[in-house]
Amino acid sequence: MPSPTISKKAKSSIQTDVPWSVLVLDDPVNLMSYVTIILKRVFGYSEERATTLMMEIHTSGRAVVWTGAKERAEFYVQQLHGSQLKSTMEKSV
Amino acid sequence: MNVIPTLEGGLSIEPENAADWMVLDSISTDIGRPSHLAESLAGLMGDDSEWEELVVPDLEQNFNVQCRYVQEAVESAREQNSQAIFIKAHNADKWYGALNQARMSLQARYDIHGLDNFEDAPEELRSAHFRDRFYLTLQGVLLEYVMGNS
Numbered sequence: 001m002p003s004p005t006i007s008k009k010a011k012s013s014i015q016t017d018v019p020w021s022v023l024v025l026d027d028p029v030n031l032m033s034y035v036t037i038i039l040k041r042v043f044g045y046s047e048e049r050a051t052t053l054m055m056e057i058h059t060s061g062r063a064v065v066w067t068g069a070k071e072r073a074e075f076y077v078q079q080l081h082g083s084q085l086k087s088t089m090e091k092s093v
Numbered sequence: 094m095n096v097i098p099t100l101e102g103g104l105s106i107e108p109e110n111a112a113d114w115m116v117l118d119s120i121s122t123d124i125g126r127p128s129h130l131a132e133s134l135a136g137l138m139g140d141d142s143e144w145e146e147l148v149v150p151d152l153e154q155n156f157n158v159q160c161r162y163v164q165e166a167v168e169s170a171r172e173q174n175s176q177a178i179f180i181k182a183h184n185a186d187k188w189y190g191a192l193n194q195a196r197m198s199l200q201a202r203y204d205i206h207g208l209d210n211f212e213d214a215p216e217e218l219r220s221a222h223f224r225d226r227f228y229l230t231l232q233g234v235l236l237e238y239v240m241g242n243s
Contacts, residue, residue, distance in 0.1 A: 025137070028206035029196045031229075033236050034189070078148050081134040082155055084193050088137040 018091050020073040022066040024057050025086040032058060038083045039065060042076060067092050096231060098238040104180040106231075114171055117178070119224055121164035123195040127156035130197055159190040185239040192228040192235075199225050 024035070032054055039050035043066055056063035065087075066076055073089045080087040094113040097105045108114050131152035138144045162184070170178045180188050200206055203221045208214065211222050 029193065029200050031232060031236065033241070034193075034232070037236070037240060077138070078151075081131075081148070081152055084130065084134075084190065084197065086134065086137060088139075 017069060019067050020070045020089050021064045021092045022073050022076045022080070022089050023062050023087060024053075024065050024080060025088070026057050026061045027086050030085060035085065038080065038085055042079045042083070096234050098234075099179065102182040102239060103185070104234060104239060106178040106180065107176060108178075114167070116224060116227055117167045120167070120191055120195050120228065121160050123198050123221075123224060123228075124156075124160045124191065125198055127160050127194060128153045129201070130156055130194055133201070156190070156194055159187045160194060162187045163191040180235070180239070182239055185235050189232055189235050189240060192232050196225055196228050196232075 024039075035054045035057065036047070036050045039045050039053055040047065043050075045053070053063050053065050057065075066073065070089075077087050077089050094109055094116075095105075095107040097107065099105050106117070108117060128149075131149050134152065135141075135144055135149045166178055169175075199221050203218055205218070205222050205225055208218070208222075211219050214222070
């Protein structure tokens, strides 16, 4: 009778991607209603959600407007820059 | 100058004198070099060299298109002695973008939104302030009557 052997399980090498946040910064030039329109266009947000985010940008100086995969975040920042909104991205904590 | 919404959902800008044409000409003059704005926005991405190489050229091209479009629309209308410059709804973004570039550029050059009192300001600064107010008003009309419905 063969002796029993213990096989080692392969270690999982799956890593979860760190989410990235897209931020929009306040500035003295862009109009509040324009910022709302751009947030609706770029992210497909409702009027209510876009207005809430716009107000957060205005009162806090910046707001996280989207969080998710890095490539998508880069795409969104590019769209926001194309609309002349001051925006950047950072790793979510 | 009169700015009137059209039945087709656009705007009609009707200059009444030489000064009105001059202020319309100043949109492209105030923009200066559109690449400044693209580079300034890219600066917010830190030292991302790929961003500089891949994204900034596209932004520059987009901003250049807006500037040239408005410049040519004004020049063409004046050369043909037109009574009005028409902004169709599908061109509203180009006009809004060019006006925004001009205001961004004025802000970067003069910090006009950081000043409280213009009464005693130098003539150049006061002139920049009034152009900024005109561009702002035109943007407001575009947003209210044209872009807000899209």
